[in-house]
Amino acid sequence: MSARNHEQWSSPPKLAEGEWVDSRIYSDQAIFEEENEKIFKHAWIPVCHESELKDAYAFRTMTIANEPVIVVRGKDMQVRAFLNVCPHRGNMIERRPSGNFKDGTPSGTPKRMTCMFHAWQFDMKGKCVYISRQEEGYQDRLCTADVGLRELKCEVYFGGFVWVCLDDNIEMTVEDWAAGALDCLAPSLNEEPLEVFHYHKAIIPCNYKLWHDTNCEFYHDFLHYHNRITGFNDAYFARKNSGFKNGHINVGSFEVQYDNYEGFHSREELSFPHLPPNHWYMIDMFPGVNFNLRGSALRCDLMTPLGPDKVMIEFRGLGLASDTPEERQTRIDHHNSIWGPFGRNLHEDLIAVTAQGSCMHPNAEKRNILQGRHENETIHDENGMRHYYHEWGRWLNRSPSNPDEEFDESLIAQSSGEQAAVQASA
Ligand code: FES
Ligand SMILES: [Fe+2]
Numbered sequence: 046m047s048a049r050n051h052e053q054w055s056s057p058p059k060l061a062e063g064e065w066v067d068s069r070i071y072s073d074q075a076i077f078e079e080e081n082e083k084i085f086k087h088a089w090i091p092v093c094h095e096s097e098l099k100d101a102y103a104f105r106t107m108t109i110a111n112e113p114v115i116v117v118r119g120k121d122m123q124v125r126a127f128l129n130v131c132p133h134r135g136n137m138i139e140r141r142p143s144g145n146f147k148d149g150t151p152s153g154t155p156k157r158m159t160c161m162f163h164a165w166q167f168d169m170k171g172k173c174v175y176i177s178r179q180e181e182g183y184q185d186r187l188c189t190a191d192v193g194l195r196e197l198k199c200e201v202y203f204g205g206f207v208w209v210c211l212d213d214n215i216e217m218t219v220e221d222w223a224a225g226a227l228d229c230l231a232p233s234l235n236e237e238p239l240e241v242f243h244y245h246k247a248i249i250p251c252n253y254k255l256w257h258d259t260n261c262e263f264y265h266d267f268l269h270y271h272n273r274i275t276g277f278n279d280a281y282f283a284r285k286n287s288g289f290k291n292g293h294i295n296v297g298s299f300e301v302q303y304d305n306y307e308g309f310h311s312r313e314e315l316s317f318p319h320l321p322p323n324h325w326y327m328i329d330m331f332p333g334v335n336f337n338l339r340g341s342a343l344r345c346d347l348m349t350p351l352g353p354d355k356v357m358i359e360f361r362g363l364g365l366a367s368d369t370p371e372e373r374q375t376r377i378d379h380h381n382s383i384w385g386p387f388g389r390n391l392h393e394d395l396i397a398v399t400a401q402g403s404c405m406h407p408n409a410e411k412r413n414i415l416q417g418r419h420e421n422e423t424i425h426d427e428n429g430m431r432h433y434y435h436e437w438g439r440w441l442n443r444s445p446s447n448p449d450e451e452f453d454e455s456l457i458a459q460s461s462g463e464q465a466a467v468q469a470s471a
Pocket of ligand 2: 269394
């Protein structure tokens with residue numbers, strides 16, 4: 046048989062349940078909204094890095110599941126997170142992406158978060174410290190103690206990342222949430238303070254999970270000329286792809302042959318602590334974050350879904366805070382030559398997911414997206430994606446291969462090989 050007609054093209058693939066997904070999970074508005082409600086509002090999200098809030102009164106703003114969030118460093122140097130929403134009439138308190146409250150502004154009192162609408166003020170612990178014309182308007186019916194900000198769960202963990210969770214009732218710490226997935230990089234990232242040296246963001250016309258998929262599978266290294274030249278050898282094909290509880294995965298390391306690519310050199314001299322020279326680990330965390338350490342530079346991608354077919358990806362590059370200016374420049378060169386906005390690899394991935402996104406827009410006919418490669422849970426196996434969608438199905442109680450149906454744990458566990466991976470890595 047050669048090409049297929051519509052009926053053949055639309056019928057279920059010749060693979061087992063759990064080895065493909067329905068493309069509507071990448072395009073459906075209701076599913077997107079449900080993901081925000083059921084997943085993003087209940088997961089730990091590493092919203093930024095502590096080095097972006099170096100001084101007391103420094104702040105950074107972001108959103109989680111469309112909710113405005115502000116992260117601030119107090120006078121006591123502790124980092125705290127709040128909803129960036131005024132308790133008076135629901136105005137967004139701070140609209141700048143980052144800054145410092147130490148100095149006043151025309152509508153802001155020094156060392157306070159000031160809502161510009163009616164000038165209520167809050168300290169760095171979220172306590173309301175000033176209500177304009179309080180007694181005149183509220184007499185003794187309402188006072189500052191009644192109108193503090195909504196504080197959010199916040200932990201600084203794993204090399205200084207600031208993790209926030211909107212759910213007060215989450216029972217897991219970030220360590221529990223990671224379930225061992227961060228262990229392979231923890232010694233390298235926790236040895237000494239890190240610093241963000243690169244930040245850029247991109248708004249991409251595709252579903253956030255398509256970006257996460259590119260990080261979860263390495264079969265697409267055929268897309269990356271650099272990776273083929275510096276990587277395709279026995280050690281590369283033996284890299285393990287391991288699943289962890291809560292939908293996270295690791296891609297094991299090997300030694301990259303940077304010298305094989307014209308103009309590139311070994312990164313041994315600036316290796317992160319405890320990392321063998323030129324090694325390369327990846328960690329993909331549910332629902333949309335990636336830590337990627339290539340010898341001398343750490344990259345972190347954070348995905349913020351903006352719509353079923355729109356995602357904001359924030360890319361951070363990190364090095365050691367102790368770098369000399371020369372070391373820092375070399376690290377930046379290493380990072381940017383592969384992962385900068387004009388780097389060798391990043392735009393290749395962006396072109397691929399944008400092309401996927403253009404075939405999976407909200408009005409597109411549903412398609413079957415295959416993830417059925419089995420290669421002994423090594424790098425070209427697609428077990429990382431299967432593991433992710435198994436978790437996704439559980440959180441939404443929808444079958445990834447037929448989102449109109451409820452999730453059936455037993456059907457997927459049989460075919461994905463995912464259980465074995467989780468147990469092996471537990
Ligand atoms: S809405 Fe913030 S002070 Fe009124
Ligand atoms: Fe890639």
